[in-house]
Amino acid sequence: MAGILAWFWNERFWLPHNVTWADLQSTEEASFPQAEDLYLAFPLAFCIFMIRLLFERFIAKPCALGLKVQANGPQKAQPNAILEKVFTAITKHPDEKRLEGLSKQLDWDVRSIQRWFRQRRNQEKPSTLTKFCESMWRFTFYLYIFTYGVRFLKKTPWLWNTRQCWNGYPYQPLMPDLHYYYIAELSFYWSLMFSQFIDIKRKAAKMANYCKCQKLSDLLFLTFAIVFIVSRLGIYPLWILNTTLFELYEALGNFPALWVFNVLLVVLQILHCFWSYLIIKAAYKAISKGKAGKWNPLHVTKDDRSDIESSSDEEETVPRSKTLHSTITTNGTGGANGTNGYLTGSTCSEEH
Incomplete structure (x- = not known):
């Protein structure tokens, strides 16, 4: 084990020339970062996780209500032993x-079965209240740590x-x-390991x-898009990559860890470009759809990551006789019969 640690913490890989780990030991005059400091993140991660549970229950939930x-969660599917067995054991x-x-087998029309499976899949999704509470927790932490970081950064000479x-x-x-x-950041992300x-x-x-x-949601999306693109395609390459790729090399010369970290930072920039493309694509899609009617520049189209699989779960206003006629034509059977009242008072929509 000692040999593995010695190989991993090789000074010639991590440190510039003529610098050793012994040079970076903390003294009474100066305290330097130590690898042992990382151990603090583990107990703090558990504490943050417990704080999250309390926050969601006693702060986020009352705010949501x-x-x-x-x-309430999505509408529950009608209990059916045969369909439930297929759902849980087969597909x-x-x-x-x-x-x-x-x-x-059930004497149901195909669209009724499709709808049952949609409802059963959505039934496993969490309620809107649960999703709101988690979102509020993350929003609160990110807002706090961002504010703290900005307050610290504006006092530094390297801003x-x-x-x-x-x-x-x-040194x-x-x-x-x-x-x-x-x-705090490391502990927060370690806490996500628990959840x-x-x-x-x-x-x-x-x-x-x-x-x-909806208007607030649209405004937040627009704000997010602007901030993301400006910070990831502007500030990040001009400030961060410029100083790590060029200024650090000029100040310290070459050593292996420098290029490893720079490669990772460049890969991150490639991901920034890809994510920016997806954001612009979503915005363009929203604007294009808005051209068909009275366009609101802040109106964003429905998120592709919708919580519910399809709006087709909603009832159509097609007359019942027309729906059943279509079912008979498609399935060769009057599927409304033998449904144990499943279709009573409603019609089913096509699977999209």
């Missing part, structure tokens, strides 16, 4: 052949002169505020959708 966020997305077989980042490097004493910032299997992964702008504030 006060904003009239829907507490959640039956093909045409299996649908026809189930239609004959406008990035060459100041490398003055005296790596730079660890600043308490900077240490707190990184440990990754229950997280819903929704953006903070989704809260406006859950509250049915």
